[in-house]
Amino acid sequence: MRCDGDGVIRAPVTGDGDSSSAAAAAIIVVVVAVPRSFVAGGTLLYPSIILLINRRHLVAIDDLFLFFLLLLFHSPTSPRRSPWRRLQIPLHLLPSPPPSPPILPPPPPPASTTMVRLPYVTALTTLFSYGLLFAFGQLRDFFRRILDAGKSSNLKGYAPICLGLEDFYTRRLYLRIQDCFGRPIASAPDAWFDVVERYSNDSNKTLHRTTKTSKCLNLGSYNYLGFAAADEYCTPRVIESLKKYSASTCSVRVDGGNTKLHVELEELVARFVGKPAAILFGMGYVTNSAIIPALVGKGGLIISDSLNHNSIVNGARGSGATVRVFQHNNPAHLEEVLREQIAGGQPRTHRPWKKIIVIVEGIYSMEGELCKLPEVIAVCKKYKAYTYLDEAHSIGAVGKTGRGVCELLGVDPADVDIMMGTFTKSFGSCGGYIAASKEIIDHLKHICPAHIYATSMSPPAVQQVISAIKVILGEDGSNRGAKKLAQIRENSNFFRSELQKMGFEVLGDNDSPVMPIMLYNPAKIPAFSRECLRQHVAVVTVAFPATPLLLARARICISASHSREDLIKGLEVISKVGDLVGIKYFPVEHEKTASVEKLKKLQ
Numbered sequence: 001m002r003c004d005g006d007g008v009i010r011a012p013v014t015g016d017g018d019s020s021s022a023a024a025a026a027i028i029v030v031v032v033a034v035p036r037s038f039v040a041g042g043t044l045l046y047p048s049i050i051l052l053i054n055r056r057h058l059v060a061i062d063d064l065f066l067f068f069l070l071l072l073f074h075s076p077t078s079p080r081r082s083p084w085r086r087l088q089i090p091l092h093l094l095p096s097p098p099p100s101p102p103i104l105p106p107p108p109p110p111a112s113t114t115m116v117r118l119p120y121v122t123a124l125t126t127l128f129s130y131g132l133l134f135a136f137g138q139l140r141d142f143f144r145r146i147l148d149a150g151k152s153s154n155l156k157g158y159a160p161i162c163l164g165l166e167d168f169y170t171r172r173l174y175l176r177i178q179d180c181f182g183r184p185i186a187s188a189p190d191a192w193f194d195v196v197e198r199y200s201n202d203s204n205k206t207l208h209r210t211t212k213t214s215k216c217l218n219l220g221s222y223n224y225l226g227f228a229a230a231d232e233y234c235t236p237r238v239i240e241s242l243k244k245y246s247a248s249t250c251s252v253r254v255d256g257g258n259t260k261l262h263v264e265l266e267e268l269v270a271r272f273v274g275k276p277a278a279i280l281f282g283m284g285y286v287t288n289s290a291i292i293p294a295l296v297g298k299g300g301l302i303i304s305d306s307l308n309h310n311s312i313v314n315g316a317r318g319s320g321a322t323v324r325v326f327q328h329n330n331p332a333h334l335e336e337v338l339r340e341q342i343a344g345g346q347p348r349t350h351r352p353w354k355k356i357i358v359i360v361e362g363i364y365s366m367e368g369e370l371c372k373l374p375e376v377i378a379v380c381k382k383y384k385a386y387t388y389l390d391e392a393h394s395i396g397a398v399g400k401t402g403r404g405v406c407e408l409l410g411v412d413p414a415d416v417d418i419m420m421g422t423f424t425k426s427f428g429s430c431g432g433y434i435a436a437s438k439e440i441i442d443h444l445k446h447i448c449p450a451h452i453y454a455t456s457m458s459p460p461a462v463q464q465v466i467s468a469i470k471v472i473l474g475e476d477g478s479n480r481g482a483k484k485l486a487q488i489r490e491n492s493n494f495f496r497s498e499l500q501k502m503g504f505e506v507l508g509d510n511d512s513p514v515m516p517i518m519l520y521n522p523a524k525i526p527a528f529s530r531e532c533l534r535q536h537v538a539v540v541t542v543a544f545p546a547t548p549l550l551l552a553r554a555r556i557c558i559s560a561s562h563s564r565e566d567l568i569k570g571l572e573v574i575s576k577v578g579d580l581v582g583i584k585y586f587p588v589e590h591e592k593t594a595s596v597e598k599l600k601k602l603q
Contacts, residue, residue: 225402491562
């Protein structure tokens with residue numbers, strides 16, 4: 001860490017309950033009585049009070065308390081007015097060692113935000129909010145055990161299945177805001193889709209669907225190239241394959257589930273990513289969790305980025321290999337870990353490792369950052385380690401011709417030993433793939449349980465991917481693929497730059513269609529999500545345990561199917577809600593009030 005002259009500490013990124021209207025009135029009176037000067041940066045309370053009164057979910061004392069925290073700890077909206085200094089922390093919340101000398105000349109820095117600039121007061125109030133929520137939850141559990149003594153929902157003599165911190169977190173924190181997650185939709189996940197309205201009569205314990213839908217701007221789906229909706233080239237061919245092959249092969253690949261579509265897609269994927277061979281799997285998550293144990297086992301070493309996806313984490317744990325973690329996107333620390341592990345050898349015996357695999361992602365799904373792939377490959381070559389690249393969010397979405405981070409960063413695919421990707425994002429289908437040398441693919445076909453025992457991909461899903469790749473490559477006889485790739489780059493960079501101008505804390509790199517907006521405080525998670533939905537913009541909010549405790553965020557995903565008018569509509573709503581909730585942590589003073597007007601002029 002270092003302290004610059006501006007006094008900023010910098011570090012690398014790495015209810016339930018009964019309804020009570022009397023309680024609601026009491027809480028609102030207390031909030032109104034708070035002096036205006038108490039609110040950080042002079043932010044007015046009245047918009048938030050209106051939000052508090054209008055929210056239907058505030059029917060329990062603990063929910064009122066949650067939004068009282070939102071009002072009480074309204075974050076500063078102008079750094080010039082606030083005396084509080086900012087704390088910039090690593091995403092994985094681990095202390096960083098002093099940086100080592102770079103192993104390669106550093107590339108030109110991307111025009112992006114790669115630091116989490118968390119104000120001290122925001123960090124403290126976020127921790128305080130979680131502390132109070134946990135304290136009130138424990139207090140309610142204590143009285144519940146007293147009042148319900150002799151009653152038990154568990155079978156007599158059986159240990160409770162739901163027990164521990166996870167159960168407590170689900171009951172006392174997650175359930176109160178579960179309407180912000182898993183919202184059912186009633187149409188294809190295109191640029192606009194229909195969101196089914198829901199209600200609850202038991203303080204969010206149970207959500208009931210209605211027959212009403214709300215048409216919303218879709219800023220949450222991974223529909224990067226717009227293939228999730230009906231397509232003039234893909235859809236007729238998918239329907240034809242459904243009639244010819246049915247919806248399922250009802251068999252595994254090694255028995256009767258291997259159609260010519262599966263063989264064609266494997267050949268097409270290998271050609272598309274620039275590898276000799278490829279193998280298909282029916283689920284993207286399983287592609288990582290099942291392949292990693294098939295590649296390395298006891299006596300092997302896996303070195304994983306600290307922010308790798310859960311599928312990689314579970315695959316590494318299930319492999320039996322020794323697992324070590326390096327700081328997020330830090331090739332210098334990767335080299336330190338490699339050097340230390342090679343020198344020490346295997347635990348207890350100190351024998352040389354049988355094999356070493358370094359696992360990274362092309363675009364990190366919760367950060368929107370590009371992997372420093374050239375530097376990682378240089379380190380792996382130096383220490384004779386294999387490189388495993390997860391391109392779930394980058395294949396088809398970045399690069400001039402959609403071939404992922406290798407194309408974008410100028411890396412030869414031959415330098416990446418194992419390339420993984422999914423068909424659920426850019427291609428509008430399901431499943432995943434591994435592309436590597438023919439020897440590795442043949443090995444996986446013989447020993448990987450996910451290939452031997454799992455039902456093969458649905459033929460219509462396979463045909464969807466084949467058609468989408470042909471559109472991207474221009475083999476459909478049009479230039480629509482090139483237009484989609486240009487549109488996703490333009491949309492992503494435009495949306496990111498405008499969010500930053502408005503004062504939001506936005507993570508990620510340019511060209512990445514994933515852009516997290518930092519929320520931090522737990523009370524701002526439901527407030528931001530519900531208010532955006534009320535104004536017909538659907539966003540995805542993410543919090544602990546999917547992210548570190550302090551770093552709750554809204555994850556925006558941009559699509560090539562978004563028009564400029566769609567993006568401007570989304571920016572207008574997000575800007576209004578950002579002012580209402582108080583998440584414009586670092587606004588540029590002269591652009592704070594002019595951003596939306598500028599967008600209207602652009603329109």
